Amino acid sequence: MTILDHIRKHTAAGDKHIYTLILTPRTSTLISQVLEEEGVLGEITILPYNLQFIPLEDDVISLEHENAFKEIWLDGDETALYNSAQALLTLQRLYGLFPRILGKGEHAERLARLLIRLNSQQITTPGLPVSQGVSEKIDSLIIVERRADMVTPMLTQLTYEGLIDELVGVSNTYVELPANIVSPPSQANTSEIQQNLLASYELNTQLTHLEDLVAEGADRRTILRMMVLASVVSGGIKVKQLESLKRVFLQTYGYELLPTLLSLESLQLLQSNPLPPSQAHLPSMKLPFTALRKQLRLLIEESEGGTDAMPNDISYVYSGYAPLSIRLVQCVAQMNAVLASFNASDSGKGKGKGKDVSQASEMPKMNAHPIVGWKGFEDVINTIPGPTIDITQTGIESKAQGPSLFPKEQSTTTVVFFLGGCTFTEITAIRWMAKRTRGRRFMIATTGVVSGNSLIESLLPAAKPKTAKVAGGSS
Amino acid sequence: MKSGGVDGVTLRGGGRADESIRAMKPDLAFAVDACIDAAGREWEVVWQKKLLDAAKFGRAFLDLVDPRPFVTMGQTLKVLNAIRYYEIGIPMTYQQYTLLSPDQLLTRLTSRSLHLLALRIANYLSLKPDPILKHWACAKIAQTRPGGGLGTAGGSGESDEAVARGIIEKFEAMGAGAGSAGVSYAEIAKKAWESGRTGLATMLLDHETRAAEQVPLLLGMREDGRALEKAVDSGDTDLVYQVLLNLHKRLPLGDFFKLIEDGGPKVAPASKLLQLYARDQNREMLRDFFYSDDRRVDSGLLLLEEASTQEDISARFNSTKAAQKFFSEDRERGFEARMVEESARLLALQQTLEKDVDGKAPFVGLSVSDTIMLCIQCGLSKRAERMRGEWKVSDRQYWWLKLRALTEMKAWDELDAFSKSKKSPIGYEPFVRHLVSKGYGKQAGVYVARCDPAKRGELYLSCGEYRAAGREFKEKGDAAGLS
Numbered sequence: 001m002t003i004l005d006h007i008r009k010h011t012a013a014g015d016k017h018i019y020t021l022i023l024t025p026r027t028s029t030l031i032s033q034v035l036e037e038e039g040v041l042g043e044i045t046i047l048p049y050n051l052q053f054i055p056l057e058d059d060v061i062s063l064e065h066e067n068a069f070k071e072i073w074l075d076g077d078e079t080a081l082y083n084s085a086q087a088l089l090t091l092q093r094l095y096g097l098f099p100r101i102l103g104k105g106e107h108a109e110r111l112a113r114l115l116i117r118l119n120s121q122q123i124t125t126p127g128l129p130v131s132q133g134v135s136e137k138i139d140s141l142i143i144v145e146r147r148a149d150m151v152t153p154m155l156t157q158l159t160y161e162g163l164i165d166e167l168v169g170v171s172n173t174y175v176e177l178p179a180n181i182v183s184p185p186s187q188a189n190t191s192e193i194q195q196n197l198l199a200s201y202e203l204n205t206q207l208t209h210l211e212d213l214v215a216e217g218a219d220r221r222t223i224l225r226m227m228v229l230a231s232v233v234s235g236g237i238k239v240k241q242l243e244s245l246k247r248v249f250l251q252t253y254g255y256e257l258l259p260t261l262l263s264l265e266s267l268q269l270l271q272s273n274p275l276p277p278s279q280a281h282l283p284s285m286k287l288p289f290t291a292l293r294k295q296l297r298l299l300i301e302e303s304e305g306g307t308d309a310m311p312n313d314i315s316y317v318y319s320g321y322a323p324l325s326i327r328l329v330q331c332v333a334q335m336n337a338v339l340a341s342f343n344a345s346d347s348g349k350g351k352g353k354g355k356d357v358s359q360a361s362e363m364p365k366m367n368a369h370p371i372v373g374w375k376g377f378e379d380v381i382n383t384i385p386g387p388t389i390d391i392t393q394t395g396i397e398s399k400a401q402g403p404s405l406f407p408k409e410q411s412t413t414t415v416v417f418f419l420g421g422c423t424f425t426e427i428t429a430i431r432w433m434a435k436r437t438r439g440r441r442f443m444i445a446t447t448g449v450v451s452g453n454s455l456i457e458s459l460l461p462a463a464k465p466k467t468a469k470v471a472g473g474s475s
Numbered sequence: 476m477k478s479g480g481v482d483g484v485t486l487r488g489g490g491r492a493d494e495s496i497r498a499m500k501p502d503l504a505f506a507v508d509a510c511i512d513a514a515g516r517e518w519e520v521v522w523q524k525k526l527l528d529a530a531k532f533g534r535a536f537l538d539l540v541d542p543r544p545f546v547t548m549g550q551t552l553k554v555l556n557a558i559r560y561y562e563i564g565i566p567m568t569y570q571q572y573t574l575l576s577p578d579q580l581l582t583r584l585t586s587r588s589l590h591l592l593a594l595r596i597a598n599y600l601s602l603k604p605d606p607i608l609k610h611w612a613c614a615k616i617a618q619t620r621p622g623g624g625l626g627t628a629g630g631s632g633e634s635d636e637a638v639a640r641g642i643i644e645k646f647e648a649m650g651a652g653a654g655s656a657g658v659s660y661a662e663i664a665k666k667a668w669e670s671g672r673t674g675l676a677t678m679l680l681d682h683e684t685r686a687a688e689q690v691p692l693l694l695g696m697r698e699d700g701r702a703l704e705k706a707v708d709s710g711d712t713d714l715v716y717q718v719l720l721n722l723h724k725r726l727p728l729g730d731f732f733k734l735i736e737d738g739g740p741k742v743a744p745a746s747k748l749l750q751l752y753a754r755d756q757n758r759e760m761l762r763d764f765f766y767s768d769d770r771r772v773d774s775g776l777l778l779l780e781e782a783s784t785q786e787d788i789s790a791r792f793n794s795t796k797a798a799q800k801f802f803s804e805d806r807e808r809g810f811e812a813r814m815v816e817e818s819a820r821l822l823a824l825q826q827t828l829e830k831d832v833d834g835k836a837p838f839v840g841l842s843v844s845d846t847i848m849l850c851i852q853c854g855l856s857k858r859a860e861r862m863r864g865e866w867k868v869s870d871r872q873y874w875w876l877k878l879r880a881l882t883e884m885k886a887w888d889e890l891d892a893f894s895k896s897k898k899s900p901i902g903y904e905p906f907v908r909h910l911v912s913k914g915y916g917k918q919a920g921v922y923v924a925r926c927d928p929a930k931r932g933e934l935y936l937s938c939g940e941y942r943a944a945g946r947e948f949k950e951k952g953d954a955a956g957l958s
Binding site for chain 2: 028078114117120214215243246253256259277278
């Protein structure tokens with residue numbers, strides 16, 4: 001029952017109640033408007049409850065803003081951005097200004113600018129000190145926007161929590177187990193397709209396999225994820241093939257998914273190559289994936305990755321693929337790890353294939369280096385579409401001059417904010433980084449925890465009330 | 476109040492002063508405080524100075540001394556002296572000043588238009604200059620009205636630009652205005668607007684950084700385009716909604732849309748938000764918006780959405796056809812137009828099919844694949860074949876559909892016959908794997924013989940046919956498989 005239904009029911013029964021509506025994180029003009037139009041505004045007291053970051057774990061805080069990705073990038077609704085800025089502002093008020101703000105992506109830049117602007121307006125909230133000094137506890141804020149790396153979430157997560165999220169779905173740290181937990185629905189095995197796509201190996205063959213999976217009646221979300229992966233990694237799919245794939249998809253899962261395909265197209269996540277003339281002039285969000293794969297060592301050979309028990313690179317979370325988003329974080333906060341993977345493969349070349357696993361030693365724990373922005377990786381970073389952000393903030397009483405140096409004993413915290421959501425695997429990867437770094441802790445902040453399925457689901461049409469059951473089911 | 480101790484301290488002369496100080500050591504602190512207090516109550520500067528000097532002298536001999544009373548008194552006296560000056564003429568006593576508080580004094584000075592003095596005092600005492608500046612700015616606006624100001628004989632008529640510049644420069648010099656939480660440009664701008672100086676108001680408002688203050692005034696001034704722009708700039712989506720709702724209420728629809736269109740890419744976020752709002756609350760408006768903007772794809776999508784919620788089949792069909800028309804009007808949307816046409820055709824066919832089975836099976840709403848499979852399951856295999864042709868379903872796709880449908884029906888003979896009808900385009904491994912996955916291992920075994928020899932051993936295993944598996948492995952000498 002909606003709020004209106006409740007009120008009307010009470011009024012009809014002659015019950016008198018006091019109504020209070022609490023909206024989080026703030027009140028909304030639209031809601032007031034609707035209530036006014038329905039004639040009940042006068043009976044309700046509307047209050048804001050400024051709930052910002054919710055701690056999900058010791059090192060993970062989340063706004064739990066569902067569908068932030070869809071809202072920002074598909075709908076063009078930047079409410080999530082505004083709320084994120086307010087939440088980060090609170091962090092600044094509590095711990096001091098972020099000495100350095102780094103990031104990548106158009107919306108990451110908007111967030112950074114919004115944060116700076118709101119801060120300079122010194123909108124005071126009673127109770128919190130207006131801190132103008134630069135933080136001594138936090139050394140930087142790294143903003144990663146989801147859109148900058150759409151490869152990672154499309155892959156099947158292989159960490160424990162990640163896998164649970166893939167199979168059952170974790171929501172607000174809770175899992176709702178389906179009745180058939182003992183014999184869960186069979187998942188289409190797309191690992192070979194994923195590996196081949198990442199390696200840019202025989203794209204046509206992978207697409208044909210994908211069509212077969214469609215024929216078998218695989219989960220439509222899985223198919224969409226693979227389609228997106230293929231498009232993003234390859235910079236688009238040939239027109240004829242794409243049309244064939246889309247046709248088979250629509251015929252199998254229903255024409256009502258046409259809007260979803262169009263949404264993916266407008267997000268530039270499912271593109272034809274070459275683009276149709278009307279879209280050719282639009283700013284491109286294409287990832288130069290093959291170049292990045294090489295320059296940032298996104299694919300790590302099994303022999304170089306250490307063991308399961310002692311992985312020596314973040315790529316263990318995807319069995320040999322290092323999440324691009326986390327590599328970016330490493331460029332800022334764990335440079336030696338990115339460079340080390342260069343050295344590992346160089347030395348690997350000399351020794352030939354079949355390198356003994358034990359020889360790939362665990363990466364030694366290293367001291368945290370001061371934050372120097374994107375230094376050393378500027379060329380690579382600039383090839384990724386979207387502005388590159390590197391802002392230094394100096395408070396009124398600025399103590400530090402130049403890169404923040406701190407005594408070895410003191411540890412600093414680096415805040416990594418995922419605008420649009422992060423996956424469990426990305427959280428795990430950052431935790432690995434934290435374990436391998438002496439003197440630096442990571443605080444993972446995000447608009448929410450997402451998975452490939454949750455991202456795709458936000459683009460699907462609302463569930464139909466009646467569903468027909470047929471052989472195997474193809475929903 | 477003069478005590479012996481005070482007398483002692485005001486004495487000059489080296490040694491005797493020392494002696495006196497030592498003599499009153501226990502009372503020294505009290506004496507110092509008394510000097511400070513006395514200084515406050517003196518009206519003559521000479522005596523104020525003497526008493527403060529004495530206090531300073533005595534302080535030097537104290538160990539722990541709080542400097543604040545001394546410093547504060549110095550400041551207070553400076554202020555009091557300033558206002559008691561004949562040109563200002565406020566004969567305030569120390570007691571009155573303490574009771575009144577410096578803030579109130581500033582208010583009084585301000586209301587007497589003694590802005591400069593008030594600002595200097597505020598600065599000196601580190602108090603916020605904002606209320607003073609606000610008052611000053613408003614006064615300036617009133618005074619500099621072209622053609623003479625209120626109450627000022629032949630008041631200077633300055634241009635809006637000059638006044639704006641003057642105010643802005645002053646604010647920035649004093650560190651108020653943009654960014655400070657005190658006076659807002661918006662308030663001053665409002666005053667300017669109320670005096671009819673809209674140009675001045677706009678210029679001032681431009682410097683207001685807090686959109687929440689800026690925007691409502693812009694709306695009040697009917698500066699609709701700017702209001703929308705500033706709201707979008709602020710990043711505050713709620714503010715944008717406020718503006719949109721306000722404009723929608725006030726303006727005729729055509730003007731409303733034009734305003735957004737004319738705003739260009741700068742107000743694109745507002746356009747997006749409007750669409751979101753309309754989608755939820757006002758479909759009519761959304762339809763009109765898309766139509767007026769020639770957005771064929773969006774119009775088409777809207778119709779498709781409507782179609783999906785319509786219960787009545789013919790209404791659904793009509794909406795779909797209308798959607799198809801929109802898509803076909805866009806040259807780059809040939810594929811989409813074809814797909815929508817197919818969906819309309821499917822709907823019509825499904826209606827027929829439901830009649831064929833006397834409504835015993837629900838065809839409407841299914842996808843093409845599901846429809847084909849349901850046909851097979853209902854024994855309408857000819858229909859299924861026809862669909863295969865009409866919808867250009869590939870061989871691979873069709874064989875999978877047949878396999879799945881017949882498995883569901885447990886129609887083993889039919890499945891067998893079908894599998895032999897021609898060489899399977901999907902091979903026979905899918906037969907084995909699918910049957911096994913559905914729990915029909917025994918039936919699956921039949922098809923293993925037709926599979927790739929290299930895979931047979933493993934396939935037999937998956938069917939639970941251990942003996943056959945054993946044979947295969949033995950034939951190949953596959954020891955690992957045997958174990």
